[in-house]
Amino acid sequence: SALHLKGGVVVNADQETLADLLIDNGKVLEVGPPGSLMAPDAEVIDASGKYIMPGGIDTHTHLDSLFMGQNTPDDFFSGQAAALAGGTTCHLDMVMPQKGGDILGGYARYREAAKRSVMDYSFHIVITHWNDQVEEAMGKLVEQGLQSFKFFMAYKGKLQVSDELLAHAFRRCRQLGAIPLVHAENGDAIDKEQQRLIKAGITGPEGHQLSRPPIVEEEATFRAVMFANLANVPLFVVHVMSRGAMEVIAKARTAGQRVIGETLASAIGLNQSLIWSSDFTTASKFVMSPPIRTEEHRLAVRAGLAGGALQLVATDHCGWTSAQKALGRESFLKMPNGVNGIEERMHVAWQQLINSGLASPSRFVEVTSTAAAKVFNLYPQKGVIQAGADADVILLDPNAEHTISASSHHSKGDINIFEGNKIRGKVVMTISQGKVVWDGSSLHVQRGAGRFLPRPAFGDLYKGLDERDAIRSAEMYPYGPVPVKRDLAALHAKQEL
Numbered sequence: 001s002a003l004h005l006k007g008g009v010v011v012n013a014d015q016e017t018l019a020d021l022l023i024d025n026g027k028v029l030e031v032g033p034p035g036s037l038m039a040p041d042a043e044v045i046d047a048s049g050k051y052i053m054p055g056g057i058d059t060h061t062h063l064d065s066l067f068m069g070q071n072t073p074d075d076f077f078s079g080q081a082a083a084l085a086g087g088t089t090c091h092l093d094m095v096m097p098q099k100g101g102d103i104l105g106g107y108a109r110y111r112e113a114a115k116r117s118v119m120d121y122s123f124h125i126v127i128t129h130w131n132d133q134v135e136e137a138m139g140k141l142v143e144q145g146l147q148s149f150k151f152f153m154a155y156k157g158k159l160q161v162s163d164e165l166l167a168h169a170f171r172r173c174r175q176l177g178a179i180p181l182v183h184a185e186n187g188d189a190i191d192k193e194q195q196r197l198i199k200a201g202i203t204g205p206e207g208h209q210l211s212r213p214p215i216v217e218e219e220a221t222f223r224a225v226m227f228a229n230l231a232n233v234p235l236f237v238v239h240v241m242s243r244g245a246m247e248v249i250a251k252a253r254t255a256g257q258r259v260i261g262e263t264l265a266s267a268i269g270l271n272q273s274l275i276w277s278s279d280f281t282t283a284s285k286f287v288m289s290p291p292i293r294t295e296e297h298r299l300a301v302r303a304g305l306a307g308g309a310l311q312l313v314a315t316d317h318c319g320w321t322s323a324q325k326a327l328g329r330e331s332f333l334k335m336p337n338g339v340n341g342i343e344e345r346m347h348v349a350w351q352q353l354i355n356s357g358l359a360s361p362s363r364f365v366e367v368t369s370t371a372a373a374k375v376f377n378l379y380p381q382k383g384v385i386q387a388g389a390d391a392d393v394i395l396l397d398p399n400a401e402h403t404i405s406a407s408s409h410h411s412k413g414d415i416n417i418f419e420g421n422k423i424r425g426k427v428v429m430t431i432s433q434g435k436v437v438w439d440g441s442s443l444h445v446q447r448g449a450g451r452f453l454p455r456p457a458f459g460d461l462y463k464g465l466d467e468r469d470a471i472r473s474a475e476m477y478p479y480g481p482v483p484v485k486r487d488l489a490a491l492h493a494k495q496e497l
């Protein structure tokens with residue numbers, strides 16, 4: 001049935017206004033001044049004292065995934081249900097290739113797994129090797145509505161790609177109108193550090209941390225940014241965890257390059273102190289790549305997200321059980337990397353951005369929803385509350401207090417990196433496709449209700465790139481057109497004499 005939200009503050013990325021909202025048939029029907037909308041049959045929801053905002057979009061998740069030999073506990077049903085309970089109504093999941101590198105096969109498996117979905121979703125496709133079939137598969141995937149490909153610059157010997165592959169792939173993305181995503185860490189350097197630390201007997205979770213210092217993240221970020229510049233392709237850097245990597249991105253943007261920096265709930269909400277805990281289960285919870293960093297980095301990245309050096313905040317949700325983490329008891333090399341967050345992200349971002357006074361509710365909407373919709377070509381279907389948009393909407397009570405805990409979360413893992421975090425501000429209602437799916441205490445989700453969202457190539461980030469190419473070419477050949485015409489016949493004739 002139709003919903004009539006009355007008396008709330010509607011927040012979009014550009015402004016907040018006291019307004020009423022009418023929702024019907026899965027869409028936003030109308031937004032108008034308080035008392036102006038007529039809908040006698042609609043169910044009335046009192047939104048007074050609450051913010052009405054676009055549902056969150058998480059640009060980086062790993063649901064129903066096989067990673068480091070382990071299956072993630074959360075599938076598309078449990079992961080998305082958790083997301084909805086935390087105010088996220090849409091996500092983009094990472095498609096890992098099948099064994100043997102079969103990309104289309106991997107994609108088909110994820111489409112099948114996603115049939116359990118309870119909210120809308122799309123995918124990024126991970127590319128780990130290169131040949132003609134891969135190039136062709138990328139083209140086919142773009143035709144099917146996928147416009148983003150992910151490359152790991154770390155995980156040596158497994159997922160890591162070479163510089164040569166990056167160079168090829170960025171050109172191919174440019175041709176297809178797709179966005180390349182990079183996990184930016186120098187896998188070769190990490191490999192050496194890992195061996196050194198293990199040899200020194202540092203085998204615990206802190207060894208993971210020490211093997212991947214901020215400098216390996218900054219170096220790879222710089223390399224990816226330079227390669228993207230070379231191909232004149234937009235670039236999306238996933239999970240920016242450190243100040244240096246953020247500054248590389250900010251500098252490139254200042255020079256006019258189209259680079260998007262994604263940070264994570266774990267980066268702005270936590271520092272690495274608990275990785276030094278003498279309790280193994282506690283320490284192991286925080287093992288992820290790139291690592292959660294010192295307080296100095298947390299504060300820098302948080303401020304950068306508020307101030308505009310970074311563009312959005314995701315989760316890289318790849319939560320594991322404590323038993324799975326314990327596989328790394330003897331060596332951090334065997335511990336599945338990854339942390340939870342799909343359910344906590346909106347609350348952590350609210351706490352860190354709004355309650356710190358660093359950002360406005362509009363900026364919160366921008367970094368949790370609108371920017372993602374724009375970059376990944378879902379706007380204005382998603383990421384905004386206006387007539388015609390999908391009715392993915394949340395109500396947030398800025399005064400409600402709650403504490404995050406594994407004992408009350410909806411995700412399937414038995415551990416939570418935000419355990420005990422006190423949050424002021426709570427999502428008291430989530431509306432997905434026009435239906436109330438979270439009422440503040442229970443979920444009302446329907447298996448299979450989630451839809452795959454096709455995303456056309458050549459989105460907003462591509463506008464103007466052809467003109468830039470033409471101008472850059474002209475700048476590259478300051479002494480005239482190439483190839484330079486030379487009279488080689490005359491030279492031959494001369495030398496034959």
Ligand SMILES: NC(=O)NCCC(=O)O
Nearest residue numbers: 288289290316318337338
């Ligand atoms: N981030 C992490 O530690 N695990 C998930 C895989 C990745 O994104 O690197």
Ligand SMILES: [Zn+2]
Nearest residue numbers: 183239289290
């Ligand atoms: Zn990653």
